[in-house]
Amino acid sequence: xxxxxxxxxxxxxxxxxxxxxxxxxxxxxxxxxxxxxxxxxxxxxxxxxxxxxxxxxxxxxxxxxxxxxxxxxxxxxxxxxxxxxxxxxxxxxxxxxxxxxxxxxxxxxxxxxxxxxxxxxxxxxxxxxxxxxxxxxxxxxxxxxxxxxxxxxxxxxxxxxxxxxxxxxxxxxxxxxxxxxxxxxxxxxxxxxxxxxxxxxxxxxxxxxxxxxxxxxxxxxxxxxxxxxxxxxxxxxxxxxxxxxxxxxxxxxxxxxxxxxxxxxxxxxxxxxxxxxxxxxxxxxxxxxxxxxxxxxxxxxxxxxxxxxxxxxxxxxxxxxxxxxxxxxxxxxxxxxxxxxxxxxxxxxxxxxxxxxxxxxxxxxxxxxxxxxxxxxxxxxxxxxxxxxxxxxxxxxxxxxxxxxxxxxxxxxxxxxxxxxxxxxxxxxxxxxxxxxxxxxxxxxxxxxxxxxxxxxxxxxxxxxxxxxxxxxxxxxxxxxxxxxxxxxxxxxxxxxxxxxxxxxxxxxxxxxx
Numbered sequence: 001x002x003x004x005x006x007x008x009x010x011x012x013x014x015x016x017x018x019x020x021x022x023x024x025x026x027x028x029x030x031x032x033x034x035x036x037x038x039x040x041x042x043x044x045x046x047x048x049x050x051x052x053x054x055x056x057x058x059x060x061x062x063x064x065x066x067x068x069x070x071x072x073x074x075x076x077x078x079x080x081x082x083x084x085x086x087x088x089x090x091x092x093x094x095x096x097x098x099x100x101x102x103x104x105x106x107x108x109x110x111x112x113x114x115x116x117x118x119x120x121x122x123x124x125x126x127x128x129x130x131x132x133x134x135x136x137x138x139x140x141x142x143x144x145x146x147x148x149x150x151x152x153x154x155x156x157x158x159x160x161x162x163x164x165x166x167x168x169x170x171x172x173x174x175x176x177x178x179x180x181x182x183x184x185x186x187x188x189x190x191x192x193x194x195x196x197x198x199x200x201x202x203x204x205x206x207x208x209x210x211x212x213x214x215x216x217x218x219x220x221x222x223x224x225x226x227x228x229x230x231x232x233x234x235x236x237x238x239x240x241x242x243x244x245x246x247x248x249x250x251x252x253x254x255x256x257x258x259x260x261x262x263x264x265x266x267x268x269x270x271x272x273x274x275x276x277x278x279x280x281x282x283x284x285x286x287x288x289x290x291x292x293x294x295x296x297x298x299x300x301x302x303x304x305x306x307x308x309x310x311x312x313x314x315x316x317x318x319x320x321x322x323x324x325x326x327x328x329x330x331x332x333x334x335x336x337x338x339x340x341x342x343x344x345x346x347x348x349x350x351x352x353x354x355x356x357x358x359x360x361x362x363x364x365x366x367x368x369x370x371x372x373x374x375x376x377x378x379x380x381x382x383x384x385x386x387x388x389x390x391x392x393x394x395x396x397x398x399x400x401x402x403x404x405x406x407x408x409x410x411x412x413x414x415x416x417x418x419x420x421x422x423x424x425x426x427x428x429x430x431x432x433x434x435x436x437x438x439x440x441x442x443x444x445x446x447x448x449x450x451x452x453x454x455x456x457x458x459x460x461x462x463x464x465x466x467x468x469x470x471x472x473x474x475x476x477x478x479x480x481x482x483x484x485x486x487x488x489x490x491x492x493x494x495x496x497x498x499x500x501x502x503x504x505x506x507x508x509x510x511x512x513x514x
Contacts, residue, residue, distance in 0.1 A: 039068045041076040041083055041105075049134075050084035050108050057087065068092065073120055076105045080129075085113035085139070094120020097131045098153075104130045109163065111138030118144050121169070124177075125153040133159045137183055140164035151177040151209075161186055162216065172197040174209040174232070181213040181239065188220045194252070195224035195243070199232020199263055201255035206231050214238040214271075222246035222278070228263035229255045230290070236305070237268040241275045248314040250278035253287040253322075262290025262322065267342075269329055270302025279313035280345075282321060289355060291322030295342050295382075298329040299445065299465050306379075309345035319343055319380060324354040326368050326382050330443030331436060331477045334460045334467035339383040348378040367408040367473045384410050384471060393470075395422070398488035400453075405429045405482030410471035421446075421461045423489040424470065425454030431474070431481025439477045457489055 043061040045054050059066045061083070068074040073094040076083065080103035092115060099105050105126075109115055113136075122143060124131050131153060135141050140163055143149060148169035151157050157175075162183035168190055173179045174197075188195035200208045208231025215238045220226075225244045228234060228251065244250025256262050267275065282288035297303045309319070326342070350372045368382040388409045391401055396415040403409075416422065428436065433455055440447045446459040462468065474481045 038073045038075050039063050039066070041074070041081050043083070044080040044103075046080045046082065046104050048082050048104070048106070048108070049110070049136075050082040052084070054082055054084045056083050056085045056089060076107070076131075081105045083107050084110060085115055086110040087113060089113075089115045091116065091118045092120070093118060094122070094147075096123045096125070097133065098123070098125045098127075099129055099131065100127050102129045104132070106130075106132035106134070108134045108136065109139035109141055110136050111163075113138075114140040114142070116142045116144075117147050119147065120144075121148045121150060123150045123152075124157050124159060125150070126156040127153060128156070130156040130158075132157065135159075135161040135163040135165050135184070137162040141166070143167040143169060145169075148172065151179060153177060170194055170197055173211055174198070174200045174229075176207050177209060179211045181211070181216050181218055183216040183239075185217045185219070187217075188224055191221045191223050194227035195220040196234075197227045197229065197232075198234055199229030199255075201229055202257050203230045203260055206261045208232060210235065212237075213241060216240075218242070220244055220250075225250045225252055226277075227252050227254050228265065228291075230257075230260035230262055233264040233266060235266040235268060236272050236275055238271040238273075240273045243276070244278035245276065245310060246278055248279035248311055248317065249281035251309075252281045252283060253291040254283040256284065256286040256290045258286060260286070260290060262287065262292060264292040264294055265307070266292075266294035266296070266325075267305055267307060268296045269298030270300045270305050271298075272305040274308070275305055276308045276310060278309075279311040280309055280317040280319065281314035282316045282318075284316075288316065288318075288321035292325055293319075293322060293343070293354075294325040294327075296327045296329050297333055297335075297340060298443065299332075299334050299460065299467075301464060301466055303333070303335060303465070304340050304342065306341045307343045309343065312346050318349045318352070319345060320349045320352050320354055320372075322354060323356050324370065324382075325356075327476050328471065328473050330440040330445040331472055331474045332440070332445060332458065332460075333469075333471045334462060334465045335469050335471065336462075336466040338469060339381050341379045341381055343380040344377050346377060348372050348380050350374070366475070367410070367471065384469065388471075393486060393488065395488055400425075400485055400487035402427075402485045405484045406472075407475045407479070407482045408471075408473040409483070410469055411486060413468045413470060416462060416468050418462045418466070418468070420463065421459050424458045424460065425450055425485075425487040425489045426456045426458055426483055427453050427485030427487075428455040429482050429484045431478035433481075435478040436474060436481060453485065454487065454489070 040063045075096040145168045149171040151173045152175045157177040160180040165186045198209045210233045212235045220243045222245045370382045373379045390409040392412045394414040448457045
């Protein structure tokens, strides 16, 4: 009360005005002393990326008409609306993006923007509509010590990061929601318990939380680990992944039971610069038996990035358990070799096998057979199965190959020019052709509609892949589809050359006849 007494004594205002001034000051002091309640975003504009009018720092975009201060926990509970952060927002005490309506709502941290939590969690959930959080390149999101990032809801939530995202708690992704890491750095400094939780404990469902890393750097503390629960998928196609370099359970398949689906680790192509886990652990027998190791080979020179296990892992951390699932990006592959390394570790078991071993190691094998190479660093390999060899196709004397409709197989290409692309015609039988062409498009494989006996013209580049072996596996694309024939197709430039030559000959003959 002493400061107020001083103001009264020094005032030269009439008593009535002095009383009003004192009343105003006391009211302001009282407001400052009481933590503000949660403020909700009120700008319902669904423009995305957000425009300038959707800026976080505009007071009229918030309930109460003021921007949240460091003592508030802001929320986005409206049916629609996206907020833009393009400057520093330093002291937020928790943030919830949620909604029950059918619209979209979310937060976009742009280049030059930063959001820092001094307390509370970041919760992105949506019981209807969609919720999203984007950390663009040049933006940053930082969570205070032991604060967590939750993605959950009704399968309508996504987080995309190409900037800097740092947490010291854990990141949890479940309920069919997705975390996309496209660039930048995503770092968890948590030193105990899981840094990332993907999936749902004991669930019998699938697609219950997905993390897709196509770029950037995903890093945990040396003792951190990834908790891969039933229905959860961690897919890696680019960037670098370094999890728990000193942890014997850096990759933990966890919480499965007799009826659950298990967790999935999937590597797509050779775009990743490194996939490193300190070690492996199956928490229970169910976790081991239901785990899926998925690999999809692409048409790049590398074809697949191996999973590197730094240590042997914790108790029960033996690689050859669960399901091995090896496929081809777009259903086709051009390769110069027939063997590929999938997993490397100090000691990979040879005495046991994957539960689906019949698909890979017996007379009923499909496109692949698998083996273990014993050395200082053991490797799990797959190779093209000789039983799936459909013959040779000689480019110097091209004759079409015909065979019974094959859902999987490979051929050897003889006398090919490895310095330029070539086109193969594929005789497709059965199934729905658009399923195949959609898979080719998604994989970035060049194709065109065929003619005559060939439904698809496929253009492949051996200078990129270094390959003369053409392999295919259409089983996962369309189980009723197969390839019944393959032929060398002249490229459009060759057709133009032939057409030009024909025109010259015709003109020459006309001139002679004249």
